[in-house]
Amino acid sequence: xxxxVLIADDQALVRAGFRKLLESEPDIEVVGEAGDGREAVDQAxxxxxxxxLMDIRMPRLDGIEATRRLTANRDGTRxxxxxxxxxxxxxxxxxCAGASGFMLKDAPPEELIAAVQIVARGDALIAPAVTxxxxxxxxxxxxxxxxxxxxxxxxxxxxxxxxxLLARGLSNAxxxxxxxxxxxxxxxxxxxxxxxxxxxxxxxxxxxxxxxxIITAGRND
Numbered sequence: 001x002x003x004x005v006l007i008a009d010d011q012a013l014v015r016a017g018f019r020k021l022l023e024s025e026p027d028i029e030v031v032g033e034a035g036d037g038r039e040a041v042d043q044a045x046x047x048x049x050x051x052x053l054m055d056i057r058m059p060r061l062d063g064i065e066a067t068r069r070l071t072a073n074r075d076g077t078r079x080x081x082x083x084x085x086x087x088x089x090x091x092x093x094x095x096c097a098g099a100s101g102f103m104l105k106d107a108p109p110e111e112l113i114a115a116v117q118i119v120a121r122g123d124a125l126i127a128p129a130v131t132x133x134x135x136x137x138x139x140x141x142x143x144x145x146x147x148x149x150x151x152x153x154x155x156x157x158x159x160x161x162x163x164x165l166l167a168r169g170l171s172n173a174x175x176x177x178x179x180x181x182x183x184x185x186x187x188x189x190x191x192x193x194x195x196x197x198x199x200x201x202x203x204x205x206x207x208x209x210x211x212x213x214i215i216t217a218g219r220n221d
Contacts, residue, residue, distance in 0.1 A: 039060075
C-alpha cells in the first residue's frame with residue numbers, strides 16, 4: 001500500500017519540488033497540495049492522507065496550529081514538519097503540537113524521502129533532525145517538571161529504563177546495545193510503554209519523560 005502524502009507550503013515552487021521528488025518513489029503518492037494551514041487542515045480531513053508535509057510559516061493558519069488541529073482528531077494522519085528556520089526556534093513547539101518529525105527543507109533528498117517513510121510507518125523522527133541537545137535546550141526553558149502521571153507506575157523496571165534511554169535520543173539499536181538485549185525486545189518494550197502511557201509515538205514519550213522529570217536536561221548517564 002502506498003504512502004499518501006499531502007504537501008502544505010505557501011510557495012507553489014516548493015510544493016512542486018517536493019511533489020516531483022516524492023513521486024519519483026514507487027511507494028509514495030502525492031494526493032494533494034495546500035497553500036496555507038487552514039487549507040491543509042480542510043484537505044487532510046477530507047482526503048485522509050497518511051502523512052502531511054507541513055511548513056511552519058504559512059498565511060491564515062501557521063503549521064504548528066494546523067498540526068495541533070490535525071493531531072487532535074486522532075484519525076491516524078501524521079505530520080512531518082518542514083522548515084527553513086532553525087531548529088532552536090520551533091522544534092519543541094512543533095513536537096508538543098503533535099508532529100511526528102521535524103526536518104529542514106535543505107536536507108538532502110534521500111533524507112527527506114527516508115523521513116517520509118519513517119514517519120508514515122508509525123515511527124517518530126527524533127534523530128538526526130531533532131537531536132537530543134536541541135530537545136534538552138527546550139527543556140531548560142520549560143517550566144518546572146510536572147508530577148509524573150499515575151500511569152508511569154504501571155511500567156516495569158525494564159520499560160522505565162527503555163523510556164529513559166529513548167528520551168535521551170537513543171535509537172532502538174543503541175538501546176539494545178546499552179541494555180544487552182535484542183532489537184526486537186526493545187521494540188516490544190517501546191510498544192508496551194506507549195500503550196500503557198496512552199502515547200501516540202516516541203516523540204510524545206520523550207516529551208513526557210522530560211516534562212515529568214524522569215529525565216533531567218544536561219545529564220548523560
